[in-house]
Amino acid sequence: MTANPVLELRNAGKVYGEGETLVTALHGAALTVAAGELVAVRGSSGSGKSTLLHLAGGLDAPSTGDVLVEGQALSGMSRKELARLRRRSIGYVFQDLNLVPSLTAAENIALPRELDGTHAAEARIEALAALEEIGLREVADRFPDEMSGGQQQRVAIARALIGPRRLVLADEPTGALDSETGEGVMRLLRARCDAGAACLLVTHEPRHSAWADRVVFISDGAIIDETTADAPAVLDLGALT
Numbered sequence: 091m092t093a094n095p096v097l098e099l100r101n102a103g104k105v106y107g108e109g110e111t112l113v114t115a116l117h118g119a120a121l122t123v124a125a126g127e128l129v130a131v132r133g134s135s136g137s138g139k140s141t142l143l144h145l146a147g148g149l150d151a152p153s154t155g156d157v158l159v160e161g162q163a164l165s166g167m168s169r170k171e172l173a174r175l176r177r178r179s180i181g182y183v184f185q186d187l188n189l190v191p192s193l194t195a196a197e198n199i200a201l202p203r204e205l206d207g208t209h210a211a212e213a214r215i216e217a218l219a220a221l222e223e224i225g226l227r228e229v230a231d232r233f234p235d236e237m238s239g240g241q242q243q244r245v246a247i248a249r250a251l252i253g254p255r256r257l258v259l260a261d262e263p264t265g266a267l268d269s270e271t272g273e274g275v276m277r278l279l280r281a282r283c284d285a286g287a288a289c290l291l292v293t294h295e296p297r298h299s300a301w302a303d304r305v306v307f308i309s310d311g312a313i314i315d316e317t318t319a320d321a322p323a324v325l326d327l328g329a330l331t
């Protein structure tokens with residue numbers, strides 16, 4: 091049993107559609123991510139990685155099984171409770187950045203804190219500190235369309251990491267970034283895990299798996315293998331990218 095689990099998937103499965111259009115995107119998956127752990131998820135396109143992440147973050151409900159965040163079953167929560175948990179405890183870094191176009195970088199980052207009830211002035215101070223941490227203090231008052239794709243991505247990451255989030259879910263977070271900036275993002279995620287968060291990271295990049303404590307491989311909606319940092323994969327990694 092993993093100590094201090096932040097995320098637990100218990101036999102979590104997902105079926106989309108019905109009849110002839112039925113797709114089993116995820117077969118009952120069992121996965122635990124503990125505080126302080128960074129777990130990378132690898133698998134070919136369409137294997138179910140994003141589905142796994144959506145279930146883990148309560149963005150979609152499993153068709154079978156259950157998902158627990160900090161010991162609380164998501165299935166037992168009201169919509170309001172679930173929304174609150176998502177806002178307070180979970181940070182999302184998805185391919186689709188979803189920065190609010192009418193808000194500046196600092197306002198975008200501060201938004202989740204303000205929604206949590208943090209005073210606007212305090213939320214701005216936190217947002218500026220987050221921008222400083224990612225080396226983007228100078229874009230604080232720029233709107234998304236005044237930033238490069240890479241800058242937008244990093245702002246989205248800063249927004250996902252602001253506040254006391256225990257679970258960070260990242261789907262190809264380095265996609266739009268050059269390799270140096272991408273490494274910087276990985277360093278940020280690693281630091282957040284070392285500070286006690288649990289992180290689930292979908293990545294196609296084998297070198298990013300090196301930042302993880304464990305790598306989980308998915309194929310056709312099933313977790314087929316798992317390796318720890320000390321035990322290299324027996325699988326051909328190239329076949330999964």
Ligand SMILES: Nc1ncnc2c1ncn2[C@@H]1O[C@H](COP(=O)(O)OP(=O)(O)OP(=O)(O)O)[C@@H](O)[C@H]1O
Nearest residue numbers: 106107113115133134135136137138139140141142
């Ligand atoms: N909303 C949906 N409706 C129907 N089928 C879906 C839906 N979302 C995903 N699927 C299907 O479920 C399977 C798993 O998709 P998923 O997006 O989880 O894969 P993935 O590993 O994240 O792929 P990629 O690496 O290309 O992003 C695929 O066959 C996909 O076509």
